[in-house]
Amino acid sequence: xxxxxxxxxxxxxxxxxxxxxxxxxxxxxxxxxxxxxxxxxxxxxxxxxxxxxxxxxxxxxxxxxxxxxxxxxxxxxxxxxxxxxxxxxxxxxxxxxxxxxxxxxxxxxxxxxxxxxxxxxxxxxxxxxxxxxxxxxxxxxxxxxxxxxxxxxxxxxxxxxxxxxxxxxxxxxxxxxxxxxxxxxxxxxxxxxxxxxxxxxxxxxxxxxxxxxxxxxxxxxxxxxxxxxxxxxxxxxxxxxxxxxxxxxxxxxxxxxxxxxxxxxxxxxxxxxxxxxxxxxxxxxxxxxxxxxxxxxxxxxxxxxxxxxxxxxxxxxxxxxxxxxxxxxxxxxxxxxxxx
Numbered sequence: 001x002x003x004x005x006x007x008x009x010x011x012x013x014x015x016x017x018x019x020x021x022x023x024x025x026x027x028x029x030x031x032x033x034x035x036x037x038x039x040x041x042x043x044x045x046x047x048x049x050x051x052x053x054x055x056x057x058x059x060x061x062x063x064x065x066x067x068x069x070x071x072x073x074x075x076x077x078x079x080x081x082x083x084x085x086x087x088x089x090x091x092x093x094x095x096x097x098x099x100x101x102x103x104x105x106x107x108x109x110x111x112x113x114x115x116x117x118x119x120x121x122x123x124x125x126x127x128x129x130x131x132x133x134x135x136x137x138x139x140x141x142x143x144x145x146x147x148x149x150x151x152x153x154x155x156x157x158x159x160x161x162x163x164x165x166x167x168x169x170x171x172x173x174x175x176x177x178x179x180x181x182x183x184x185x186x187x188x189x190x191x192x193x194x195x196x197x198x199x200x201x202x203x204x205x206x207x208x209x210x211x212x213x214x215x216x217x218x219x220x221x222x223x224x225x226x227x228x229x230x231x232x233x234x235x236x237x238x239x240x241x242x243x244x245x246x247x248x249x250x251x252x253x254x255x256x257x258x259x260x261x262x263x264x265x266x267x268x269x270x271x272x273x274x275x276x277x278x279x280x281x282x283x284x285x286x287x288x289x290x291x292x293x294x295x296x297x298x299x300x301x302x303x304x305x306x307x308x309x310x311x312x313x314x315x316x317x318x319x320x321x322x323x324x325x326x327x328x329x330x331x332x333x334x335x336x337x338x339x340x
Contacts, residue, residue, distance in 0.1 A: 002106060002156030004338040007055035008297055010062050010165070010222045010278070010331035011046055015093045018069045024076075037327040045328035047077035052316060053335060056101050057151060059163040061222045061295075061331075063097035070097045080104070083112050087147040087163075088119070096147040096163045096221065106153055116148045123201040131193045140193045143167060150215075156340040157216070162202070164221035166240065167191045191225050191240035199243055207253045207300060216340060217300040218307070219244065219255060222331065226293040227260075227273050245298060258297040258310030258336040277312050278331045297336045309337040 016031035017024060017039050025031075027040035034042065050058065064070050067086045074082040081103035087096050102109040118124045126141040147163035167190040203219070206212045225240035246254035259275050260268065267274055277295035299307040313333045316324045321332060 002153040002338075002340050004056040004106065004153065004156075004340065005054065006218070006220075006297065006336050006338055007050070007053055007058045007333055008163075008220045008295060008335070009049075009058070009060055009333040010295060010329060011060050012062055012329040012331065013094065014046070014060070014062055014073075015064045015069075015095075017042060017073070018064055018066075022066055022069050022072070024072070034327070041327040043073070043077050045325040047073075047079075049313075049316075049321070049325050049328050049333055051079045053313060053333060055335065056104065056106055057161075057338075058099040059147065059161060059220055060097045060099065061163070061165045062094040065093055065095060067097070070099065074099055081109075083109075085113070085115050085147070085149065087115075087117070087145050089143070089145045090119075092144055094165065095144055096165055098147055098149055098161065098163065100151065106155070108152060108154060112152060114150045114152065116150075118145045118148050121148070123197065127197050127201075129193050129196060131189055131196070138189075138193070140190060140197070142194060146198075153340055159216040159218065159338070159340050160212075161218045161220065162198075164198070164219065164223060166194050166222070166224050188225075188240070191223075192243060195223075195225075195240040195243040199246065203244075203246070203255070204250075204253055207302070214302055216303050216306055218338075219298040220296060222295050224294050227271075241296060252301070254301065255298040256301055256307065258299060258307050259293070259312060259334060260310070261308070262310040275312055276314065276332065277334055280330065295331060295334050297334060306339045307336050308339070309335070311335050 013033040016033055019025050025039045027038060029039050031037060031039060031042060063086055067084055070084040070086050074084055080101050082099045083102050084099045085097060089095055100107055100112040102112050124142055124145055126139065128137045128139055130137050144165045150158050150160045152158050167187060206217060223241050227241060245257065263274060273293060275293040276291040277293050279291045297310055313335060314321050318324050
């Protein structure tokens with residue numbers, strides 16, 4: 001049996017920290033997407049969060065474009081020795097990566113995880129779906145291919161991770177109201193389509209197949225969707241995260257949600273989703289402050305109680321994360337404990 005700590009974190013345009021040769025940009029340069037910080041400030045605060053939380057396994061969203069860049073960051077800035085991997089996606093940035101710490105004797109240093117390149121998996125190729133159930137088939141694709149790895153603890157059983165970063169809901173252009181709502185609805189449809197493809201073509205197959213159904217599975221990352229229906233989801237009668245978690249008609253195929261499990265019994269009973277993994281001010285609605293839960297750690301139920309202590313890490317040792325590590329990211333890191 002091995003006890004491991006998992007960290008899942010959208011690190012916000014980490015690719016901005018590297019030049020075209022894969023080296024760090026100058027310390028005092030201001031990253032394009034976070035001009036209020038310098039490269040050095042971002043590196044320091046990103047590493048500071050990781051060092052304070054001290055995970056064994058990390059899934060990073062919006063990572064750099066190349067594995068060598070992610071490895072450089074961990075070799076230079078993060079405590080310990082790590083092996084890293086980035087899942088490439090042709091023509092895309094903000095890729096999904098992982099890092100496993102190999103100097104604590106919890107993993108075989110030479111082979112801590114096995115990677116399946118999802119460019120070779122047909123389930124993640126462009127696909128067609130009658131998403132509106134109107135007889136018209138739409139075409140969809142994954143902007144960022146998922147990361148798929150099997151992690152190999154020394155004193156525990158292997159488990160697998162599917163790391164995701166699905167379609168953003170964000171609308172960053174000034175649009176006429178009718179166009180704004182049209183685009184908002186289209187974004188939700190795409191998230192719902194991606195979640196449907198993963199659920200029907202990957203998860204249901206994985207959880208039914210004799211070769212995989214007993215291998216514990218984590219599905220985690222920035223899903224860009226939270227529980228319940230927002231205004232646009234009410235129009236399409238669909239929620240991405242709830243489609244991903246599964247249908248109540250097939251409870252043996254449903255995924256648990258580590259952050260929901262961590263809520264008190266009273267909050268779970270009342271469906272009081274008191275979880276925040278990111279926040280932002282909305283310039284359209286008088287700078288209203290939004291608290292959102294869009295980052296998730298989902299897990300298969302083929303092994304009892306193997307994922308516990310789900311947490312969105314806002315309270316750090318010396319204060320709120322946005323005060324202590326103000327240059328790190330616009331998302332809060334989420335963690336869970338794994339017993340494998």
